[in-house]
Amino acid sequence: MKRIPCKVFAPATVSNIGVGYDILGFPIYGLGDEVSINKGKTKGLVLKGVRGNPSIPNDIMKNTAGFAAYKVLEKLNLTEEPIELVLFKNMPTGTGMGSSASSAVAGAFAVNEYLNCPLSKKEVLDCATQAEVIADGSFHADNTAPSLYGGFVLIRDNPSLDVIKLPTILGLQALILYPHIQILTKDSRAILKEEVSLTDHVTQSGNLGGFIASLYKSDLNLLGRSLQDVIIEPQRAHLIPHFEEVKSIAMNEGALGFSISGAGPSMFALCANTSIAESIKEKAAKLYKKSKIELTGYISSINREGAIRY
Amino acid sequence: MKRIPCKVFAPATVSNIGVGYDILGFPIYGLGDEVSINKGKTKGLVLKGVRGNPSIPNDIMKNTAGFAAYKVLEKLNLTEEPIELVLFKNMPTGTGMGSSASSAVAGAFAVNEYLNCPLSKKEVLDCATQAEVIADGSFHADNTAPSLYGGFVLIRDNPSLDVIKLPTILGLQALILYPHIQILTKDSRAILKEEVSLTDHVTQSGNLGGFIASLYKSDLNLLGRSLQDVIIEPQRAHLIPHFEEVKSIAMNEGALGFSISGAGPSMFALCANTSIAESIKEKAAKLYKKSKIELTGYISSINREGAIRY
DSSP, X not given: OOOOOEEEEEEEEEESTTXXXXXXXXXEXXXXXXXXEEEOSSSSEEEEEXXXXXXXXXXXXXXXXXXXHHHHHHHTTOTTSOEEEEEEOOXXXXXXXXXXXXXXXXXXXXXXHHTTOOSOHHHHHHHHHHHHHHHHSXXXXXXXXXXXHOSOEEEEEXXXXXXXXXXXXXXXXXXXXXXXXXXXXXXXXXXXXXXXXXXXXXXXXXXXXXXXXXXXXXXXXXXXXXXXXXXXXXXXXXXXXXXXXXXXXHHHHTOSEXXXXXXXXXXXXXXXXXXXXXXXXXXXXXXXXXXXXXXXXXXXXBOSSXXXXX | OOOOOEEEEEEEEEESTTTOTTTEEEEEEEEEEEEEEEEOSSSSEEEEEEESOTTSOXXXXXXXXXXXXXXXXXHTTXXXXXXXXXXXXXXXXXXXXXXXXXXXXXHHHHHHHHTTSOSOHHHHHHHHHHHXXXXXXXXXXXXXXXXXXXSOEEEEETTTTEEEEOOOOTTOEEEEEEESOOOOHHHHHHTSOSEEEHHHHHHHHHHHHHHHHHHHHTOHHHHHHHOXXXXXXXXXXXXXXXHHHHHHHHHHHTOSEEEEOTTXXXXXXXXXXXXXXXXXXXXXXXXXXXXXXXXXXXXXXXXXXXXXXX
């Protein structure tokens, strides 16, 4: 079949969502990485360039987009296929918005699209998630799966990539606040205690169950009662300047819930409408301005499509 | 309004369901306790008798049916109302099938029915769950809520009784196997470690999420993949003779999942149809016969109604 050059977009994601450490995530609209694929002039996959971020390694095997793309070719025994890949690195790194996953999904998805989709979505997910290992050392799909599939995604089991698409509540808005400080996922993981009290496990399980049920029931009230992380947030909040103050602002303005996005430093709120999200964003901006930390805010409904080809 | 004597039934329940320690439960048909209410001859609530089990204390405040019934009257400022209560204690105690909860729900539900339902279902649940405290020292609704409400029930939060009814999959069958040995809930709780590893917490959370999603999706395959308890079952299984062997039998016969019912010693399987449940029951009976432990098996679809008035 004819190969047509293509360009794809893979969205930024909020993983963990407070109550689903390593097992929940959702993507947003308007922020994410892109990959374009063209026919190459020589055998094999070539990383033709990385646009937008000079700090990303221009080496196919050290860059999650290139690595994931290569894994697709390897699975298909097509590593000699002449392909040129360009990564448009639109997202800042180390933000807690799934930057490495966004590149990985874009890379794997783009090559599969270029080859007219010989791999299933789950196989593409596998390739993208393998690339996450080079980014932070662990095979976890809580950013790659929502970036690829769209919507709220539950990863029942990471090793076997048992991924379940959950429903989205119409109108639900996400606000992401990204303070421009850097936290590396591996450092943010390292501070977590290896043990959880049984009491906290029970509380968090109830909240996770309530959160998932709220999506199926379209019950914003239940979603709000459930969005309370008693395990991870208390351990990581101190890594993020002003976390407790911003959380207070968000809850006072009417957010349904507020917690850390991924490994941080980004934070997210889920809100019933955009005006609540806007007013939290505005007040948070004032707060960070005082302490001279740059803050970027993103407001979006839950991205339902995931990765797309233009 | 006229008070009409009544009799009610509150079903036996499977709590925990493997992946939802303290937060999940479902009731069955055909087994449970009953309470009848008649107008009394003297002021106040009188426990007129306990039928079927001479070991149950014939004292209104030491018996979960009487205590829960009293809590209803107390909430309504009607403790002087002349009421005679008879408890039909059909269920054996210390079985892991929610025996104390069944009595408690029957007591609270019956008095509320007799008084023409002045209390909401949640208030009745509160009274019944307070009675659980006299049975095993903790305020937990994972037996009382399913016995009262019917269907799969999630208790998002025990202290505030935030209870969510989950859907049931049509045709799903429960098998309960009750080996006639006694384990007290408080002993079974005492052996549990106070800590859970973060890894196990993540695994169990994925399974809990998958289990809840499977009910909404009517996905038996997902239900089966999700019904794997990595936290409680490994700690309690040794309390139940032949647990691992019966579990092997159940899984080989095609059960979707198999674990401990409540605090044990009862075990439960969820099955796609009755013939699978029947064949597990038969093979388990043979196994226990060899070691001269009596075994009773109950097969039922998920009870959707919960407590009922005749």
